[in-house]
Amino acid sequence: MDLFEDDAPEAGDNAHEFTVSEISGAVKKTIEGEFGHVRVRGEVGRVTVARTGHMYFDLKDDRSVLAAVSWKGQVAKLSHRPEEGMEVIATGRMTTFGPQSRYQLNVEEVVPAGAGALMAMLEKRRQALAAEGLFDAARKRPLPYLPEIIGVVTSPTGAVIRDILHRLRDRFPRKVLVWPVAVQGKSSAAEVAAAIRGFNAMSPGGALPRPDLLIVARGGGSIEDLWGFNEEIVVRAAAESAIPLISAVGHETDTTLIDHASDRRAPTPTAAAEIAVPVRAELQAVLAQFGARLGQCTHAGLDRRAERLRDLSRALPRPEALLMAPAQRLDALETRLPGALRAAIAKKRIELSDHPLRPGLVTRAVERSRDRLEAAAGRLPGAHRAGLAQKRLRLEGLRLNPAALDAALRRERRDFERLAARLRPDLVTTRLERQRERLAALERLRVTLGYEATLARGYAVVRGDGHVVTNLSEAQAATALEIEFRDGRLQVGQGAKPKRATKPVTPPEQGTLL
Known part of the structure; x- marks a missing residue:
């Protein structure tokens, strides 16, 4: 096949053709091979934290800008989080991002570039927290004069806790709860903040009692060693503490942000123990002095009052x-x-x-008394009839049984006796006769209604094993039967079965009538 003139190869056209991905991979291999581990110094520019937790920021100087990234797991391990305007030294490795044709530094560690940068960052953070009111004097709480329990946040293995315990033992022994934490390093700030909040979360009356006072202590060191107590999480935990807090971080010349947020700053951990409790020997001496003064004042007051009493007695x-x-x-x-x-x-x-006193006056008084007596005697029959009618109605309302009648008779007899003592003899005699007649009538009524009268008409009461028998099944189940007639009782055995009654009979309360 012949080649057209336009398709003829030109000089240099035999060079290898790369794909975009091949070029991107070659660049990536070259950069990562040449800059596998680097330390870059620069000023932090724009800082962005993605929703996934990855952090993107810029490192720049007066001529260039280098993109930097820290993945979510790396961000959690950073000892210092980069902030815009900080001069830092970032340690990591160079890599590329092919989709956007750019290179970037994957940062694994960030440290401030020097003490000046740290102090500038510290001052910037202090001003921001102060603007929120975390350092206001009005927020600070007074310390308890003599706390029962003292909580100490410090390292359990250092000399700080021994100094605090020794000073407390010398001045005024108190119960001490120690919350062990790391006082420097990456985890220091989180552990100190968790300890402060943990002490505040304790219940006052719980199994482990809540402290009355907190001491956050650490020995001296460089600004990098003390940096954990400058972290925002520690400052906010100290400001939010409901328990009064003493900060004793570093030596007297060292100042951290927790010192501004605490209720009291101590120059050293030993001084914190001295601030926490008074000297017991001094208190005892003061109490003894007060006791002596009280006795002297009491005696002097008594002497003055005795002298005043003598002076007043002379004037009497x-x-x-x-x-x-x-x-x-x-x-x-x-x-x-x-x-x-x-x-x-x-x-x-x-x-x-x-x-x-004339006889006529006495006579008239006697006549008035006699008239009142005769009027009362005239009202007596009507009152007596009304009383009888009332008693009759009450009697009709009672159940007609011998026990109730006997109780009614006893009440009537008591009423008669009480009235008889109040009436004249002739009236009493007449009323007693009437009551006897009424009593006899009631007795006749009781006898007529009693089951004994029914027995006289040919009925009988059947008892089985000492209990009244009212039906055939109870009679058959009884081991012995007793039949009561008008003139006595008959004991019989089980014997032949009695015949069933052809007509039901309603028995009285005292027994069964057959």
């Missing part, structure tokens, strides 16, 4: 002088008493002579 008159005037008045009244009695008797005699 003698007891015999106080009794002279009343005794004289008594003598004068005694002298006037006989004459006054005689005058009173004469006055009463004159009043009696003006109103003598």
